[in-house]
Amino acid sequence: MSSNWITVFSYTPNLLGGLKVTIYISLTALLLSLVIGLIVAVFRTFPNRLLNRLGLAYVEFFQNTPLIIQVFFFYLGGPSIGIMLPRVYCGMLGLAVYTGAYIAEVFRAGIQAVPSGQAEAARSSGMTYLQAMRYVIIPQAVKIVLPPLGNQTINLVKNSAILSTIAVGDLMYQTNIASSDTFIVFEFFIFAALLYLCITVPLSQLVNLMERRFKAGH
């Protein structure tokens, strides 16, 4: 057992390299999904029926289908219509499109939590719809939005493990490679689990803290 652990620790640089890729992918995908989420949420709350429906269709479709299909769709489906992207981008796109559907709902809930009287007041004092969003609604919605956004970030980090199936070199992938190199399975998975927890547990503590803070502030 202990000699196994020595071998496992000798792979630390590989696994840490994988962890770095996991963090890089998660951060990039998070940025992308924030953009997607914001656009879709604004669509969802737009006073235009068609845009509304489009936003809804996006959310429902991507929330109700597995992430792995969305990743494979970009990875395998893209090339078959002539769109060749590096694997990492396919993975990030899949992750972002999926997480964006959840973040859109988080944003929508935040926007709708601000009393509609305020939006009307802003509009009647001459602001456009987008100005009212930018200066009145979004600043207030942030408090409501941050904790669930934190939860989505945790999900995103966990979900990024799925990209190991398209070999992007993330932590899960490096763990699989190392364990099949050495035939040490148990110890490698425990080590990888601890590394994942190093990211997700502090994040979830942060979410708890925000939830308590913002509740106390109201």
Added chain:
Amino acid sequence: MELDKWLVLLKPVNLLFVLTGLWLTIKMALVSIVLSLAIGTLIAVLRSSGFAPIRWLALMYTESMRNLPLLLLVFFSYFAMPKLGINLSIYWAAVVAFTVFTSALVAEIVRGGIQSVPRGQVEAAISSGMTYLQTMQYVILPQAMKKMIPPLISQFVTLVKDTSYAMIIGASELFEHGKLIYIQYNNPLQTLFFVAVVYFVVNYSLSLYGRYLERRLATD
């Protein structure tokens, strides 16, 4: 040419193949959700136990399991458990991983439901002579159930999606069957879209049902 890639999906043999995959997906999801409900409820009860070490153990379970990637748990239960002398078939390895993961999330939902019942009722029940477990069974859980059903259904939707992870260790569920089809006909774009639609139909119906229940429970 492009149209052919769509049309092969409508061949009875392929439709049947997709449906048999869907059947395993649903079976895995159902077995896992039933097990997760049982284990999750147990853990939620343990988390409000009067004995501190048990409370901590339950907390550690939920906090670690829900913060780990599900894929890691699937790999662990399929590749690492045999090293501990526990050999599981692909199907059961997947079900065990789904259950461990989902039960941690179910435990949180159940705990939220339990906490939504006013504290005074618990005290009333205990002072009228009920034991802790009786209070749980007759006073708390029936009321908590109302709060719990909508998030439990969305957890079930997540689980149906998550069963696609079983394909990675080779379970012949919906996604795996889709994969075999697109390998044979070289039509990944079309088949993946088709399979996604099948997942969507199942999950969207579930979500709609969840929303219907939510409305009904709210008006009660």
